[in-house]
Amino acid sequence: MLTIATIRQERDQLVEDYKRRNLDVSELLDQIVALDESRRATQKDLDALLAKSNEISKKIGELFKSGKHEEGNALRQESASDKDIIAALKEQMNANENSITQLLYQIPNRPHSSVPQGKSDEDNVEMDRFGTIPELHEGAQAHWDLASKYQLIDFELGVKITGAGFPLYRGKGARLQRALINFFLDEARDAGYEEFIPPHLVNEASGIGTGQLPDKEGQMYHSAADDLYLIPTAEVPLTNIFRDVIVRKEDFPIKLCGYTPCFRREAGSYGKDVRGLNRLHQFDKVEIVQIQHPEMSYSTLDQMVAHVQGLLKKLELPYRTLRLCGGDLGFAAALTIDLEVYSAAQERWLEVSSISNFESYQANRLKCRFKNKEGKSELVHSLNGSALALPRILAALLENNQFDGGIRIPEVLVPYCGFDTIEE
Template sequence: MLEINRIKAEKSELIERLKVRNFDATTIFNDLLTLDEKWRETKTELDKISAESNKIAKEIGMLFGQGKVEEANKAKDKTANLKEKSKTLTQQVNELANLITQKLYEIPNIPHPSVPAGNSDEDNEIVFEDAPKQNLPKNALPHWELAKTYNLIDFELGVKVTGAGFPFYIGKGARLQRALINFFLDEARDAGYKEIIPPFVVNEASGYGTGQLPDKEGQMYHCQVDDLYLIPTAEVPLTNMFRDVILKNEDFPIKITGYTPCFRREAGSYGKHVRGLNRLHQFDKVEIVRVEHPNDSYGVLDEMVAYVESLLKKLELPYRKLRLCGGDIGFTSALTYDLEVYSAAQERWLEVSSISNFETFQANRLKLRFKDENKKNRLAHTLNGSALALPRILASILENNQTEKGINIPKVLIPYTGFDKI
């Protein structure tokens, strides 16, 4: 969520930068500034009325204390009018404040100057790209065929027990999955991230804190009886740990990681993009989260991207790095890098990681602040990234490493799987 003061101070510049997202903020900014003006006026008036009633109430108290009951009762008459006014003004102030936050919720984050303009994923900027692997056997299979052949994943069983998008991992498939989780967590720990196991279900306030609500309401599973949401990513509980927190300068850097299953309704997805492991309703992911001083956050973003790249290199997967364009970047993000691995048999790149700097966008909603050198509270910067999302990594490992005699496990994983071939 943007700060209204920032809109006031940098209006035209922000409008310009939001154009990169194809978001025309002119009207909403003007509305907001008018509303803010109105709110300010009403608030000041209300404060005056309150001050007056407080004063009278105090006087009455004093009169009673001195035993001047009659005078006190007379003073009471003066308050009726004030009370009435205060009531209507309070209502107006609340209404205006609600309208303002509602409007603020509609505005996406301001893109970083380096975000390229564009309308869709086709306009993303390719920063780096490996050559796809060429040495596949003649009739190379997509991972869903491999999963069936080697009995690693049972999609139909998932359909029977739960529904589409909820596969069963079986035998070596399950162990490979678990190996990846442990590998990712160990790597993260070595890189200085503290491991967290958060709740997999969160309340409404947390949904708002990281920005899943209200904009992505339909994407989360909602347990209505208890009004709780299944997490779509560990980002939600991990970042909300810092909701309503005031950090000290020396608390930085904050580096945490967590493995969680992720639940996504993926309403509206269809076709080859949901085939096999490409898009699931439940999947596993290790997430890294940072809370940082505003001065450091972009250096940290680069560091995070480099870290996730190092994982892909260790897994020996061909990958590419994209800087998302204005049309593809997430609502809450200021700058996002996507990492995609090559799926040899499908002959497409699959997104396995998305690493973003949210600057103060989440922090403002979270009220996540730190005391700066001058002991002023300032909003911190939050960042996160997948490190990594499992299914597509699994898909890519299966497809890229298939041979006529079976599937080779990447060297770094063998200590974790306990086998080197499927």
């Protein structure tokens, strides 16, 4: 979230910047500034009273020590008289701070200056394309048909066991999943990311730390009995490693990766968007995360994008790179680059990776800092990206590599899955 200092110093520029998110934050910001003024005035009064009361208490102690009980008792009365005022001021301080926090929670991240104006995904700006879109043979099928034809995924059984959006992978379909996970993890490790296996359920504090909570509870599965949330992405547990941590600047960049299943309620989705593997409640993903020095975070973002593009190249998938517009930008992100692969049978682009720089937005919630050159605490920058989400990759692999009577496995995956074609 934004810091109060930023809001106080850059109020007008902020109002301008949020227009690219189609948001008018002027009123919110003014409210926050007003609350902060009042908070500081209250603290001044409170601190003065506390100082007085501390002094009296000290005096009472000395008086009783030296046997002057009557004088001590007299002072007691005096001290007691301020108690109510102190309690009231404390309450006001707390109420004030809570109000400020609640307002800050409502404000998404400030978009980076390079974020294009726009309302929806249609306004995202295409930056480049790579690869050639394959010509499919006559009678080529979409991945959901291929999945059932070659017995790779059983969507109906998933429905029986759990419900829609929970596919059951089987046989070569399951092995292909495992192959992709291992391939992605190996590539991340080769790029210097340390591998983690984090918890798949997180507490409320973690959800707040990365920006999934509050106000967005409906997007995560929640276990009420234990008040835990199923992770929507490994970003949440991996980034929360750094909650309340002061990192050493020599450790920059800190690079982490991890495979986890991801759980998303996806309320309100429908139609062709949810067909087959296009949108699921449970899916697998390898995530990469970096904690970086503020001055380095945008070059790091470029490196992360290049890493994921490299994966798509190795998988021989045609892709395009998009810069998300303000209207499509996620809540906590300052800048997001999306990668989409072309799904040749569906004849559409599918988003397979989102790589974002959160700047200090998450760091401020996490209280993740480092000591800068002046020796002062400064918020770090956090970044993450999918590298990669499996279902749509699988969809594109199946569709793009199908031939009459089978599906070819890209060379790079063959050692991982142990077969080079899927046939009937």
